[in-house]
Amino acid sequence: MKDKKQTPINLPNGFLLGAATSSHQVEGNNTNNDWWHYEQQDRVPRSGRGPDHWHRYEEDYRLAKQIGLNAMRISIEWSRIEPREGKVDVAAIAHYKRELQYMKSQGLTRMVTLWHFTLPQWFAKQGGFAKRRNVKHFANYAKLIAQELGDEIDLWNTINEPEVYTYMSSLRGLWPPFRKNPLRGLWLFFNLAAAHRAAYQAIKTVLPHAQISIAKNNVYNEPFRSDSWLDRLAVNFTDWYGNYLFLNLVKNQLDFIGLNYYFYHSLTLGFAGLQQKNLDGPKSDMGWRTFPEGIYHLIMELHRRYNKPIYITENGIANARDDMRQDFIREHLEWCDKAIEEGADVKGYFYWSLIDNYEWADGYDRKFGLIEINYETQERTIRPSAEIFKQIKKSS
Numbered sequence: 546m547k548d549k550k551q552t553p554i555n556l557p558n559g560f561l562l563g564a565a566t567s568s569h570q571v572e573g574n575n576t577n578n579d580w581w582h583y584e585q586q587d588r589v590p591r592s593g594r595g596p597d598h599w600h601r602y603e604e605d606y607r608l609a610k611q612i613g614l615n616a617m618r619i620s621i622e623w624s625r626i627e628p629r630e631g632k633v634d635v636a637a638i639a640h641y642k643r644e645l646q647y648m649k650s651q652g653l654t655r656m657v658t659l660w661h662f663t664l665p666q667w668f669a670k671q672g673g674f675a676k677r678r679n680v681k682h683f684a685n686y687a688k689l690i691a692q693e694l695g696d697e698i699d700l701w702n703t704i705n706e707p708e709v710y711t712y713m714s715s716l717r718g719l720w721p722p723f724r725k726n727p728l729r730g731l732w733l734f735f736n737l738a739a740a741h742r743a744a745y746q747a748i749k750t751v752l753p754h755a756q757i758s759i760a761k762n763n764v765y766n767e768p769f770r771s772d773s774w775l776d777r778l779a780v781n782f783t784d785w786y787g788n789y790l791f792l793n794l795v796k797n798q799l800d801f802i803g804l805n806y807y808f809y810h811s812l813t814l815g816f817a818g819l820q821q822k823n824l825d826g827p828k829s830d831m832g833w834r835t836f837p838e839g840i841y842h843l844i845m846e847l848h849r850r851y852n853k854p855i856y857i858t859e860n861g862i863a864n865a866r867d868d869m870r871q872d873f874i875r876e877h878l879e880w881c882d883k884a885i886e887e888g889a890d891v892k893g894y895f896y897w898s899l900i901d902n903y904e905w906a907d908g909y910d911r912k913f914g915l916i917e918i919n920y921e922t923q924e925r926t927i928r929p930s931a932e933i934f935k936q937i938k939k940s941s
């Protein structure tokens with residue numbers, strides 16, 4: 546890709562160049578959710594005060610503006626809004642209102658996710674999304690946010706990465722509630738689709754013109770041997786259940802598609818079952834293989850299947866040395882640009898993440914941020930790679 550680096554990236558006018566965060570990963574002290582509960586039992590690393598974004602959001606959004614971003618994707622912490630069943634914390638609502646208004650004052654378009662993996666503890670105790678009867682609680686919460694904060698939200702995501710959550714919580718059992726139970730996983734998967742549909746309707750009753758989607762983690766799967774029907778079968782099957790089944794369950798309740806892109810898998814099917822190959826190549830500190838071209842193929846496929854506007858709701862790299870991040874972003878944007886040239890309606894790109902944060906079961910060691918956090922002093926330092934956004938602005 547060396548020569549490509551000189552090519553200007555021609556993003557359309559009005560394109561959103563932003564970064565994403567989520568409440569539990571950046572706010573600090575979210576004491577009323579299920580993660581916090583298990584953190585105290587040391588089942589997962591403790592999130593503690595973290596980057597203290599709850600108190601420092603003004604500085605963080607000023608920095609976002611300073612590095613050249615014009616949008617942010619954040620999430621609202623349900624357990625702050627409704628710490629006990631049916632009890633709304635008006636101070637928490639007022640806080641988010643101030644935060645969203647501040648974002649606007651910094652020229653940031655606001656995309657808001659209603660649920661990004663953490664459950665109010667009271668909801669988790671009732672079985673969370675694994676129980677169909679609990680879906681109504683999520684719809685009520687969505688309606689409340691639409692009523693109270695709707696004027697300050699430009700774009701909506703109801704839920705984040707339903708199948709990542711299903712896989713990590715109920716198939717691998719690595720995330721709360723640590724249940725390795727495929728049947729539970731199946732319920733969860735379908736109930737999350739029902740939760741999205743119910744929340745979508747609830748928001749629309751208050752705000753008929755709201756633009757609502759989900760953030761969907763799609764994997765770019767390729768056959769290891771392109772001439773092997775077995776490998777192609779592996780790809781088709783994996784694409785079907787991992788990438789498109791959930792989207793097909795909610796496609797009539799999507800005003801746009803939110804795509805989270807992190808993973809590239811080269812698949813083969815044989816006597817040893819389904820396996821991943823081509824594991825060599827550039828990798829992030831998470832050990833995830835990077836493959837910018839994959840974003841292009843996924844966008845084009847989403848465009849063909851659903852023909853809706855697309856936002857890249859997350860794409861990012863854990864890279865403490867900051868020696869891969871700039872090329873990573875540039876190359877992904879170049880492939881987005883190519884997809885736009887070929888007719889896909891890509892309207893924005895949110896880098897994960899604005900600041901270093903709590904990477905779930907991996908804790909604070911993973912450095913995804915455009916801005917480095919010193920957790921002792923709370924000092925924020927812009928990483929050199931963040932310079933990329935100014936370069937793009939000039940060249941577009």
Ligand code: FCB
Pocket residue numbers: 567570705706709762805859897904905913
């Ligand atoms: C995504 C999650 C996000 C973050 C990144 C690295 O799957 O949505 O919270 O952890 O991965």
